[in-house]
Amino acid sequence: MTAVAAKYQEFQKLGVEILAMSVDSVFVHKIWQEEELSKMIDGGVPYPMLSDAGGKVGEIFGVYDEEAGVDIRGRFIIDPDGVVQAMEVLTPPVGRNVVELFRQVQAFQQVRESKGTEATPSGWKPGESTLKPGPDLVGKVWEVWKP
Amino acid sequence: MGEEIDVSCARPTGGPVGSLPEKKVQDGASILREVKKAMVKVGKKAADFQAPALHGGKFKQIKLSEYLGKWVVLCFYPGDFTFV
Numbered sequence: 238m239t240a241v242a243a244k245y246q247e248f249q250k251l252g253v254e255i256l257a258m259s260v261d262s263v264f265v266h267k268i269w270q271e272e273e274l275s276k277m278i279d280g281g282v283p284y285p286m287l288s289d290a291g292g293k294v295g296e297i298f299g300v301y302d303e304e305a306g307v308d309i310r311g312r313f314i315i316d317p318d319g320v321v322q323a324m325e326v327l328t329p330p331v332g333r334n335v336v337e338l339f340r341q342v343q344a345f346q347q348v349r350e351s352k353g354t355e356a357t358p359s360g361w362k363p364g365e366s367t368l369k370p371g372p373d374l375v376g377k378v379w380e381v382w383k384p
Numbered sequence: 385m386g387e388e389i390d391v392s393c394a395r396p397t398g399g400p401v402g403s404l405p406e407k408k409v410q411d412g413a414s415i416l417r418e419v420k421k422a423m424v425k426v427g428k429k430a431a432d433f434q435a436p437a438l439h440g441g442k443f444k445q446i447k448l449s450e451y452l453g454k455w456v457v458l459c460f461y462p463g464d465f466t467f468v
Contacts, residue, residue, distance in 0.1 A: 259460065311459075321429070329466070333459075
């Protein structure tokens with residue numbers, strides 16, 4: 238939560254909105270924000286904290302754990318057309334990697350900007366060369382990219 | 385984004401983001417039956433939903449489809465006051 242909040246300005250520069258969601262009520266969100274989050278991050282978490290009472294939304298996103306009654310750690314990158322471009326789901330004890338999330342958003346934005354003419358190889362970062370899939374590239378990826 | 389509200393419950397709207405509003409009124413159970421089919425997949429439109437939210441110290445109603453035209457990172461997490 239606060240790891241994403243710490244990078245919030247950078248996400249905003251990419252035109253990305255963050256939405257966080259758990260089964261807790263907005264009242265509990267408010268107390269958590271005031272009692273703890275605001276002490277980890279100046280002003281508290283800047284993005285909306287949504288309440289998914291009963292896990293109805295988590296259920297359709299495939300992250301609701303009925304036994305525990307909670308939404309597990311699922312993260313979805315949704316593009317401006319509302320299309321899900323990426324998802325990552327972790328069980329509760331392991332936290333996410335915000336740096337990797339940020340990289341993936343940049344990669345999906347690069348692909349979208351190229352109108353699908355470019356693909357980004359493994360571990361691609363902005364400034365590195367992309368691949369241009371097409372007949373000429375078949376069997377020749379080794380010429381332009383190595384792990 | 386999102387108007388200030390009296391707090392209500394989260395619910396899927398019963399369709400993908402950007403689809404027209406449901407014409408017929410449905411009870412909660414039939415919405416769930418319908419959306420259970422509409423599981424989220426990469427490359428497909430996200431299921432739309434609306435949910436109450438805390439944002440900027442206020443309670444608001446937020447609908448995913450209001451964010452069309454923007455990139456969105458939607459993060460579920462197990463619970464407030466958890467440790468990771």
